[in-house]
Amino acid sequence: MTNQVPEDGSVLPLMEEFYTIQGEGYHSGKAAYFIRLGGCDVGCHWCDVKESWDAELHPLTPVSRIIENASMYPGKAVVITGGEPLMYNLEPLTSGLQSLGIKTFIETSGAYPLSGQWDWICLSPKKFKAPLPSIGPVAGELKVIVFNKSDFEWAEKYAEIVSPGCKLYLQPEWSKAPVVTPMIIEYVKANPKWEISLQTHKYLNIP
Numbered sequence: 636m637t638n639q640v641p642e643d644g645s646v647l648p649l650m651e652e653f654y655t656i657q658g659e660g661y662h663s664g665k666a667a668y669f670i671r672l673g674g675c676d677v678g679c680h681w682c683d684v685k686e687s688w689d690a691e692l693h694p695l696t697p698v699s700r701i702i703e704n705a706s707m708y709p710g711k712a713v714v715i716t717g718g719e720p721l722m723y724n725l726e727p728l729t730s731g732l733q734s735l736g737i738k739t740f741i742e743t744s745g746a747y748p749l750s751g752q753w754d755w756i757c758l759s760p761k762k763f764k765a766p767l768p769s770i771g772p773v774a775g776e777l778k779v780i781v782f783n784k785s786d787f788e789w790a791e792k793y794a795e796i797v798s799p800g801c802k803l804y805l806q807p808e809w810s811k812a813p814v815v816t817p818m819i820i821e822y823v824k825a826n827p828k829w830e831i832s833l834q835t836h837k838y839l840n841i842p
């Protein structure tokens with residue numbers, strides 16, 4: 636039983652919001668306001684934000700307030716993440732942000748239907764709940780988490796369902812990073828259509 640989040644997307648379960656540097660993927664290094672929504676049933680055993688999973692723990696917050704908070708910062712980009720943000724109707728949140736000239740970026744597993752207006756979609760598919768096929772062609776980046784060596788072959792399967800221009804990233808699972816990072820380095824050298832993505836915020840000790 637999840638808390639009743641209205642389907643009109645007027646309020647969303649907000650876990651946290653913070654202004655920081657995007658640490659991962661294509662927009663790594665850019666200032667961005669992070670909006671982390673609660674609720675996820677994908678169940679990645681290595682998830683680095685398991686506190687987000689239970690939507691009921693996170694207060695339903697009017698999107699008008701989230702938009703107002705985001706607009707206070709000089710960096711005009713937001714990253715909407717979670718939890719799994721596509722469990723909710725993100726149309727009001729994203730259209731409101733864009734109407735203020737704020738770029739909308741999403742981090743998603745793709746396991747739920749796409750809603751909202753996006754300037755950038757980061758698809759990070761999961762073995763535990765497969766992405767819907769419709770998200771492949773609209774992803775700007777594919778970011779596969781590498782937990783062990785079987786994940787390289789698995790990553791190639793998803794490289795086939797994204798658009799030809801989609802950026803391809805392999806990102807070490809944080810707890811396995813000492814072991815898998817050297818493997819990713821060798822894989823990228825041999826397969827240069829892929830790039831390595833590091834969780835730079837964790838090395839920098841920032842949120």
Ligand SMILES: C[S@@+](CC[C@H](N)C(=O)[O-])C[C@H]1O[C@@H](n2cnc3c(N)ncnc32)[C@H](O)[C@@H]1O
Pocket residue numbers: 675681682683684716717718719720742743744745758759778780806807808809810834
């Ligand atoms: C916490 S998830 C939230 C958004 C969405 N549920 C998803 O998985 O894409 C944000 C990003 O962190 C990645 N991630 C989560 N746990 C990780 C870990 N232990 N090591 C590396 N990346 C991780 C996810 O794959 C995703 O790209």
Ligand SMILES: Nc1nc2[nH]cc(C(=O)O)c2c(=O)[nH]1
Pocket residue numbers: 655656657658659684716717742836841842
């Ligand atoms: N700095 C920073 N960059 C990030 N990129 C994706 C994140 C996420 O948890 O979705 C994240 C995060 O939590 N912090």
Ligand code: SF4
Pocket residue numbers: 675676677678679682683684685687717718719744761
């Ligand atoms: S889909 Fe994202 S939030 Fe959900 S368990 Fe996996 S990494 Fe965590």
Ligand SMILES: [Mg+2]
Pocket residue numbers: 683684
């Ligand atoms: Mg994170």
